[in-house]
Amino acid sequence: QVQLQESGPGLVKASQTLSLTCSVSGASVDSASYYWNWIRQPAGKGPEWIGRIYTTTGSVNINPSLKSRVTISVDTSRNQFTLKMTAVTAADAAVYYCAKSGAGAGLYYFNAWGRGAQVTVSS
Amino acid sequence: IQMTQSPSTLSASVGDRVTITCRASESLGSLLAWYQQRPGKAPKALIYKASTLESGVPSRISGRGSGTEFTLTIDDLQPDDFATYYCQQYKTYPWTFGQGTTVELK
Numbered sequence: 001q002v003q004l005q006e007s008g009p010g011l012v013k014a015s016q017t018l019s020l021t022c023s024v025s026g027a028s029v030d031s032a033s034y035y036w037n038w039i040r041q042p043a044g045k046g047p048e049w050i051g052r053i054y055t056t057t058g059s060v061n062i063n064p065s066l067k068s069r070v071t072i073s074v075d076t077s078r079n080q081f082t083l084k085m086t087a088v089t090a091a092d093a094a095v096y097y098c099a100k101s102g103a104g105a106g107l108y109y110f111n112a113w114g115r116g117a118q119v120t121v122s123s
Numbered sequence: 124i125q126m127t128q129s130p131s132t133l134s135a136s137v138g139d140r141v142t143i144t145c146r147a148s149e150s151l152g153s154l155l156a157w158y159q160q161r162p163g164k165a166p167k168a169l170i171y172k173a174s175t176l177e178s179g180v181p182s183r184i185s186g187r188g189s190g191t192e193f194t195l196t197i198d199d200l201q202p203d204d205f206a207t208y209y210c211q212q213y214k215t216y217p218w219t220f221g222q223g224t225t226v227e228l229k
Contacts, residue, residue: 046209047166049218063217097165101213106172108213109156113165 002026004098004114011120012092018085020117022098023078030055030076035101037110038072038083040094040119047097053081054103093121124149124212128221134229139200143224145193145210154214157186157195160223161206169208170195200226 008020022036029036038050051062053072062070066085074081085092096117099110125148135141145155153173158166168177170186173193183198197204205228210221 046220046222047211048220061216065217099165106154108154108218109168109171109211110158110166111168111171111177113167116165 002100002112004100004112006096006098006114006117008117008119010118011122012088014089014121014123015087018083018088018092018096018119020083020096020098020119021080022082022114023080024100025079027100028076029074029079029081032056033103035103035108036072036074036081037099037101039097039099039110039113040092041097041116042091042094048094050083050085050096052101056103088121090121090123093119095119124151124215124219126210126212126219126221128208128210128224130224131222132225132227134227135200136229137200137202140196140198141200141226142197143195143208143210143226145188145195145221147191147193147212147214149215150190151193151212151214153189154212155186155188155193156211156213158209158211159204159206160209166209197226 003025005023012018035052037052041047053060069086071084098114100112127146155173157170160166174186207223207225
């Protein structure tokens with residue numbers, strides 16, 4: 001069974017960089033069968049997909065609304081992938097989830113999620 | 124693609140049948156998923172490709188639809204089913220979610 005666990009600072013100052021890591025167990029981040037995603041959910045709102053990485057090809061897809069500020073990378077030696085978001089504002093405060101999706105046709109939905117990491121932005 | 128769910132809140136009793144509707148601003152074919160989220164927990168996939176049940180999800184939960192209109196139906200509502208439900212399209216970047224439907228106890 002695949003398990004994901006987010007880690008990183010829960011408090012980030014406005015204008016600084018948010019950095020979160022997702023540790024994966026039960027699957028390999030360089031598997032050709034999976035994409036690795038970041039999703040966030042502000043309090044009381046629906047989830048927002050941030051982006052994904054496909055290690056096999058190095059392909060990264062980022063939500064255009066965040067593209068200028070977001071980087072997603074992978075560390076295969078540690079079986080982890082990472083989110084970096086620059087120039088954060090109060091609007092970036094949310095629960096951040098990492099999630100797995102399939103790589104086959106029709107399988108891009110999120111079939112495994114981490115527990116989530118609460119990120120607060122301070123002024 | 125904008126996803127619109129209705130209703131926003133649904134009041135029901137144990138044993139009821141409930142249906143949630145999700146409409147997309149563009150055709151998705153069948154590339155739609157449904158999730159359940161309990162308070163303080165991560166969303167959990169229920170349905171993918173509009174009508175395929177995720178492994179381990181009870182058969183009293185079903186999904187239908189294609190194109191721009193989709194439904195999630197829960198038969199014989201159980202206490203564990205009182206939660207918030209989201210639809211999500213994965214036809215076109217960026218993947219987008221509906222605003223959610225909360226099923227609450229009447």
